[in-house]
Amino acid sequence: MNSPSELDRINQVAWNSPDAARVFTLDKTYSDPGEQAAFDWLAPRCAGEPLLDIGVGTGRTIPLMTAISNDYTGVDYTLKLLDLAKARYPERDLRHMDARDMSALPSGHFGLAEFSWNGIDCVDYDDRVRILEEMYRVVRPGGYVLFSSHNRGGPGYRENIWQLLPRFTFNPLRLGWRTLHSVRRFQLGTLNYLRNVKLNHDYGRYAIKTAAAHNFGIVIIYTTLGEQRRQLAQVGLQSDAVFGSCAGDRIADDVEESNAWWFHFIAHKPLAAYRFD
Template identity: 60%
Template sequence: MDIQLTLDQINQRAWNSRDASREFLRSKSWIDPGEKAAFDQIAEECRGEPLLDIGIGAGRTIPLMMQISSNYTGIDYTAKLLEHARTRYPDLNLYHMDARDMSGLPTDHYALTAFSCNGIDCVAYEDRVLILKEMFRVTRPGGLVWFSSHNRDGPGFQDSIPKLMPRFTLNPLRYGWRTLRALRTLPLASYNYMRHARFHRNYEGYSIKTAAAHFFGILIVYTTLTEQRRQLESLGFRVESVFGCGDGKRIDGDAHTSDASWLHFVARKPMPPLE
């Protein structure tokens, strides 16, 4: 089984669904406090400088990133979502491109290279390395890389079909609404979960598992705080900070784990040594 091809096929099907278009068009601001905290850290340093925004989807991050700089480039590998972004922002540089191969973009150019909404998790682990290498290449020396990633030690890794059952409440109207919503989503979500469960894998430092988003319609990589730091450092980055999604607090540099559902990493491409 080619897990790389499997992830691509499953996740592209989800991104091309009506649910994905509806969700991405509705989102207009920060997805969580950790994303806002990371943005606040890098904003002043990158103000007015060239920015690369990877995985823009329907364009949620465009107005947020444009607060920093109008020198903006955005890419996405799902043509349907990219067309939504182009319709909304026709004057910007928005390209249909796969982050695993950004050879059409210049080397050592961007002050900030960002990949939001855990997009890097939607490819196989080996492809994740390719993406980070490309992000390193296009970022200028001294520049920053910012991305988010699902945390294997967080509660989301335990998501399964029972999560979709209606939570009990003494309010009969609220419980009735929750029950109706569960009846609507359970058949598709159960089908997707059972279909994707055969691809679940556990490795040292990371796992592959279906996630609850889009009715358990995506198959993603969950990594750990320690493994992601190790991976970044092995590729030449210097980790500047990590933020938890839930409270936006910075995680201590010597922490080995976190209970956040996903984590926001800010890393720097070092300057070359002086000759």
Template identity: 65%
Template sequence: MSIRPPLDRINRRAWNSRDALREFTRSKTWTDPGEQAAFARVAVECRDQPLLDIGIGAGRTIPLMMQISSDYTGIDYTAKLLEQSRARFPDARLYHMDARDMSTLPSSHYALTTFSWNGIDCVTGEDRLLILREMSRVTRPGGLILFSSHNRDGPGFRQNIWQLMPRFTLNPLRYGWRILRTLRTFPPASYNYLRHVRFHRDYPGYSIRTAAAHDFGILIVYTTLAEQRRQLASLGLILEAVFGSRDDQPIADDTSTRDVWWFHFIARKPRGSPPQPESK
């Protein structure tokens, strides 16, 4: 019998952990050069226009987005992280909301809708499609959608618990520190990995795997570039550019992506798009 991977339950538990709260409240700006380049590409067009920021967590992207426009709305489905954002940015318009159902938000309104830090990977393939459809609905015709997603052909997909074993070095102090770090991280990481490995799945164009973040405490989708192109096209969205995690240059069609941890996709909702129904 096939067991549907319980991504929601596993990942919500991780987002509510002390590790996640500590990680997400650190002072961070861009996750990588590709994200910075993708934001720079959309910033001029969306200046002073309505913006929607999905999966804000503890608020990393709020100041980055508000540099583009003060007409800003942010949402997240993890109450603890949203509390952190509200404490840090009390004047921002922030809502507790699930991206799969944003029916309280207006259709065809936002010039830019974003979902950064691979947040869209934390739900099933079916729910991922719901989120993209909702992102398209709330974006105005001619507007932009920006999101990131893990690369199934990249190094993250090949990670496993054995990478936590200490690498040998002739420096005894450094090697001793690596051993102590392994003694601290290996037991919880092994427990999480072995608990989640039964939910690993491979589908045409994407897979579900346990990611190394939070001591292998999350279960996420890894997609191929070709599959994400196909999915966007099926929703009537036009893919304008793809940036990788390694540098600030757009990825060309003939470029190898084996060293790319994740992608940043910029898609456009065509002008003249018919109104889309709200999620039920």
């Protein structure tokens, strides 16, 4: 592993924060309708297969994955979150591991490798490719990868610090409560935004930008449909389906723009795959 980039360093600070632990342990099943649609598509194709859950965090996806197969391995590079997952699911095989280097896992073994909640967006572009190459390596020929990624053309890309201000209401008590609630968030969000905004850059096919989540405490990649499809092909994966986050609709192969907040990409390793084998 190379030394972490500034983007990586910023995001690892966020994942080790109390806010991340709180958010990731909220009772939740699917993150959005698109994730549910993707799991519904994959479940009959991966039933009983060995499954790899990348970026398992505090364990939200463990019940979703083990509903498909009990042959399960979960990994995460944030030890603090992984320890929470281990406490919740002590019977599961959960390992401290970075998705950019999963050399401890066998090649051509898993029927599905999934990376949820846009975790692949939290490293720089070159490391994103390394993660996809590792996902390619560990799945068997014919096996699938699933990951979510923020949409360069979606509403999340247009978020800004002004949304942290309290929403106006003519009810003075409610306005007062909203103002008190937003004071700390606005101060912290502004500080994080000003610290991280220097990393913002729009490359057209994708962009790097400080995101509203965790009080503007993370910097992530936003991709376009065309760029992500190209990147999948670059590492040898064949695209199967893309689902939008908002309504869980399947996005047609010839569509280049969407208003979804993020996408769920499904691709597979060709049966005659020799790129890394």
